[in-house]
Amino acid sequence: MDLDLAPEDAVFRDKLRAWLKQNLPQAARRRSVSEGEAPGARLAAMKAWQRKLHAAGYVAMGWPREYGGQGATLMQQTLLSEELVRHKAPGLVGMMGLQMVGPTLIHWGTEAQKRRYLPPILTADELWCQGYSEPGSGSDLASLKTSALREGDHFVVNGQKIWTSNAQIADWMFCLVRTDKAAPKHAGISYLLIDMKTPGIMIRPLLQMTKDAGFNEVFFDNVRVPVENVVGGLGQGWAVANTTLLHERNMLGSTTQTQNIFEALLRVARTTLRDGRPATEHPVVRQRLAALKIQVEAMRLNAYRNLTATLQGKKPGIEASITKLVTCELNHQLAATALDLLGPYGTLYRGSKHLRDDGFWPYELMFSLGLIIGGGTAQIQKNIIAQRGLGLPRFK
Ligand SMILES: Cc1cc2nc3c(=O)[nH]c(=O)nc-3n(C[C@H](O)[C@H](O)[C@H](O)COP(=O)(O)OP(=O)(O)OC[C@H]3O[C@@H](n4cnc5c(N)ncnc54)[C@H](O)[C@@H]3O)c2cc1C
Numbered sequence: 471m472d473l474d475l476a477p478e479d480a481v482f483r484d485k486l487r488a489w490l491k492q493n494l495p496q497a498a499r500r501r502s503v504s505e506g507e508a509p510g511a512r513l514a515a516m517k518a519w520q521r522k523l524h525a526a527g528y529v530a531m532g533w534p535r536e537y538g539g540q541g542a543t544l545m546q547q548t549l550l551s552e553e554l555v556r557h558k559a560p561g562l563v564g565m566m567g568l569q570m571v572g573p574t575l576i577h578w579g580t581e582a583q584k585r586r587y588l589p590p591i592l593t594a595d596e597l598w599c600q601g602y603s604e605p606g607s608g609s610d611l612a613s614l615k616t617s618a619l620r621e622g623d624h625f626v627v628n629g630q631k632i633w634t635s636n637a638q639i640a641d642w643m644f645c646l647v648r649t650d651k652a653a654p655k656h657a658g659i660s661y662l663l664i665d666m667k668t669p670g671i672m673i674r675p676l677l678q679m680t681k682d683a684g685f686n687e688v689f690f691d692n693v694r695v696p697v698e699n700v701v702g703g704l705g706q707g708w709a710v711a712n713t714t715l716l717h718e719r720n721m722l723g724s725t726t727q728t729q730n731i732f733e734a735l736l737r738v739a740r741t742t743l744r745d746g747r748p749a750t751e752h753p754v755v756r757q758r759l760a761a762l763k764i765q766v767e768a769m770r771l772n773a774y775r776n777l778t779a780t781l782q783g784k785k786p787g788i789e790a791s792i793t794k795l796v797t798c799e800l801n802h803q804l805a806a807t808a809l810d811l812l813g814p815y816g817t818l819y820r821g822s823k824h825l826r827d828d829g830f831w832p833y834e835l836m837f838s839l840g841l842i843i844g845g846g847t848a849q850i851q852k853n854i855i856a857q858r859g860l861g862l863p864r865f866k
Pocket residue numbers: 599600601602603604605606607608609610632633634635636685839840841843844845846847848849850853
């Protein structure tokens with residue numbers, strides 16, 4: 471493992487840092503969870519930020535040039551995502567397009583699909599949502615029931631999706647549907663691109679414990695979708711969906727984000743009193759912080775080890791599952807520790823003038839729980855690590 475940057479990568483990083491210093495929106499430097507911002511204005515600001523990044527060449531840098539990317543090296547992509555997190559840049563509103571359906575289309579899509587769907591993903595002109603989970607099909611995704619029956623040159627879609635993040639703002643959904651009820655479970659599934667404005671789609675928001683309504687139920691009642699919107703061929707949906715899932719896991723676990731949260735926790739510990747002294751001088755707190763720091767550091771080095779392996783051309787294995795599993799659980803523990811240190815102040819939420827760090831800690835405690843479940847639960851990641859990584863037998 472070589473932790474030194476090549477000269478051209480150091481130049482790339484320095485240029486990026488200078489750009490971020492000049493262009494990062496001031497209000498976005500922190501992860502604000504304050505009330506009072508109109509959702510429309512927030513969405514417009516997030517789209518504007520993605521367009522600014524795109525104009526500077528910093529969106530989807532790894533995509534091939536013919537589809538609007540830069541054909542950037544893996545090292546440059548890694549530096550970009552690290553620097554964005556380090557500078558507390560706002561997340562990209564088009565993330566599901568950029569990180570999930572975009573790479574999937576590059577791999578599986580027809581040329582016409584790539585030309586049609588990729589450009590507006592880059593510019594945030596079209597936002598996407600993921601229609602996988604159903605009320606009875608989460609971890610056991612292949613049991614999904616939403617059906618798409620062929621009628622001439624259209625499919626007619628009927629059924630229900632649930633936990634659909636961002637459906638309320640999405641223009642399109644990449645959706646798993648059952649196109650052949652007689653085929654074995656996995657073989658009857660297709661991957662369909664659905665225009666969210668099509669008649670027959672109803673979206674119902676679900677309120678989360680953070681008080682946000684970021685995900686939804688989506689109902690399909692005789693929704694007509696052109697047959698050319700199938701990706702990867704009829705009945706190939708399971709393989710296509712797994713390409714997307716791998717990218718999703720990569721998206722959900724960020725070791726740099728976890729390092730940021732640990733640094734913020736340290737600031738809380740240094741400025742909070744325990745038995746009349748800074749909490750960082752209290753032996754029990756010190757033990758707890760040290761144990762967390764060891765995990766954070768192990769994940770940082772693990773990320774570099776994975777990067778080195780990929781740069782050396784080794785095939786990806788279970789790394790994304792490990793990173794997703796550990797960082798999501800670690801973020802939750804970091805938030806729980808901060809709340810313990812803050813005592814009664816930690817329980818304050820939106821609207822209070824006594825909020826610490828703009829209410830980040832209670833928000834993170836609740837939000838991080840969702841990420842432990844979304845994109846494949848912690849238990850499912852453990853199954854993957856056990857079976858594909860350690861070669862253990864399948865649990866029956
Ligand atoms: C914040 C968030 C955002 C989401 N966004 C989306 C989205 O945009 N689109 C979308 O399609 N879905 C989305 N989801 C849904 C998510 O993918 C599912 O919640 C997840 O796959 C788990 O499915 P489930 O909720 O049906 O739980 P279940 O699968 O019913 O699991 C219940 C419990 O049983 C455990 N379990 C199940 N099977 C096994 C097994 N084989 N071995 C061991 N333990 C097992 C699970 O780990 C869990 O603890 C989101 C979820 C969250 C929390």
